[in-house]
Amino acid sequence: MAIRVVLAEDSLIVREGLHQLLAASPSLNVVATYGDVESLLDRVERDRPDVILTDIRMPPSNTDEGIRLADHLRESRPSTGVVVLSQYAEPPYVLALLEHGSDRRGYLLKERIHDRGQLISAIDTVARGGSVIDPKIVEVLVDAKSGTDHSPLTGLTPREREVLAEIAQGKSNAAIAESLVLTKRAVEKHVNSIFTKLGLAGSRQVSKRVKATLMFLADSSPSSMSAHEPM
């Protein structure tokens, strides 16, 4: 059954472009498009979307309406996924999006839009309860984290660092195995090793570990080896 998608994007050009891009896919059904959050919320009961694809920056404040929409829907429609399209590669936005849980949430940079395949794959993952984090953001975080001699990432092997990046993007073990050309067993071993070395306690569940990993990477306080909250 096709995934019901609703688009929210205030720029007419981009909105139409997206619509065209997605409409061609048989696995998606774009049921409505909106130019602002309010009109989307007005009709959301009627639209019953599985995934909402929204720009982060919408009127009236043009700051982070998209994230606030996601938060709101976490309460009112927990089964609806949200993929936020953003021009900001800054980690705090991603962490804000995942604050109330990382399942059914995705954060992609707008430049990803042209790649139909990636976009559809992200919508698909989110619809099935997973998380998708743009690799560019993970790259920024990993680079910053591994910059120093005392970086906690120095304990990881290069392979483990690759796996860490994949984890942060929200991929499941199977997806990581496919992406890095490894066996699932090998991936699992690496994942356990990583979590142990970094002292990340808590759930190894895919949707939950995204947040834990991202928070770990984004942490710039002096005690970076401290364990984060499991959620």
Added chain:
Amino acid sequence: MGSHPIPTATDPPRIRFPALLALTATGALLAGVAAVVALLGHMPHDVSLAERQAVTIATPIAVGLYAWREGTHARFGRLLVLAGGAWFLAALSSSSNELVYSIGRVSGWTVEVGLIYLILAFPSGRLTTRLDRRLFAAALAVVATLFVPTAFMTDAYPAPSQFATCVSDCPENAFMLLSSEPAWVDGVIVPLRELLASLVLLAVVVRLADRIRGATRLMRRTLAPVLLFAILRTISIAVSLGLRRAGVDDSVLAVSTAVTELCLPAMCIGFLVGLLRWRMYTADCLVALAHGLRRRSGPGERRDLIAATLTDPTVELASWRPEGGWVDAEGKPMSLPPASAERLATVIFDDDEPVAAVVHDAALSEQRSFIEAVGAYAFVWDDNRRLAARVESSLTELRESRARILAAADEERRRIERDLHDGGQQRLVALRIRLELAEEMMRQDPARAGSMLHRLGDDVDAALDELRSLAAGVYPSLLAARGLPDAIRTAALQSPLPTIVEVDGADRYPSEIETAAYFCCVEALQNVAKHAPGANTVEIALSRNGDLRFEVRDDGPGFSVDDAPGAGLVNMRDRIAAVGGELEIRSSPGAGTAVVGTIPVGR
């Protein structure tokens, strides 16, 4: 400076209005009672006696209250009011009742002593020199030995006197203890004491004249009326005593005693005139001083002005530092000389805090209150001038800071224009050209055209990247969306040096404050990368403790803060100052650098 320019730390306080009212009523009452006593006494000329008594009591109380209220010579005023009370007792001499009359007569002896004290202590209310104290002691001695004991030994008091007009039919002495009066009382004691009393009075007058001779202009004006009336009174007393002894006609005696009595209120008028002249002279001097201060500018000239006003060329000025200690006109530390026969220091207070001091010739010791007034005036002026200068320089600094901020803003705009041109426009132009080429290629070799178009996608990505970081540099949306902590953490990520961010209580603030703090931190961070080779880590601390505080610390080589600040540092300071905060840069060679900003955020 305090609310009134004339300080009162050294003088007793001036009388308050309710007490003033009460004492005035009391004075009027006493005058009335004395008049009534005189009328009931049935002495000769009782009506004019009653009038005289009333005047004699009312005048010192009135003048005394005036001086007490005016404040500068409050101590003298109090003494004068007290004297009025004593003279009321003396006025009881006009009673026909033996006891009352006797009390009055004995009290009458204290009148002289009290008056001598007043004359010697005018206008300060204190006996300052040894000679004055000795004269007063002499007067006391004469009264104590030759007057008071006779109260128990004499049948009748000498008549007539200032306060009692009776001549032959006066009441008898109620304090008589002996059965009869010894002959030597009237024969030896009384003439002796009259002589001695006259001599003491004369000595007081001479002393007063001498004082005037060696006094400053101000004191001469103040003391002259007192001397005049003192001379008149002394002559009058001497004449009365002489006439009484000579046994002249009653009517003549009546006139001479009346005149003598009236010399008492006259002396009080003399005091009043002296006090008024003091005030007028002081006011004139202060007005002239004001004119002079307005014209002159430097501290040397101020000293000259004060020296001229006080007519003492040896005047030195000292200021009190808030942190303690005296400094001279150039700011060098000094100490006040101890009180000596040559020099004195008069300290000017403001609400019990010392502010300034005038070191002057000891000869001016009589006019301390004048010196205080002059000093206070001059220093108030100075204070005002200093404040005005500070305001002026603050305004100048403000103007310059604003100009710098505007210039910086223009510079920013130019930079943005440049970046947009180089990064944005140029790239898009190049893109356009390649699209054109791709279109041509389409016709020739579609496969190659396809890969060209694919590469164009990368070019667009690069342009997007560049525009995105440009936009973040112009204004980071993250700051507005999520506030300082997140924005600074993100900036820290992008720094080439490992940067640790600690946040303690800072959250959201008005956007101009967040912007100022953010860009300062970013600039400080960039400075570390640019100018601190060898730095290993940077720490950024954000905290809120009443004020918003940010600190960017590095462990680099440091620099000397005494060197002129670069344009970047000036820019940071201006930004922070514009939102009411302060920027501090702590560094020394070899000790790293810390850029600390504090911005008050109210509530």
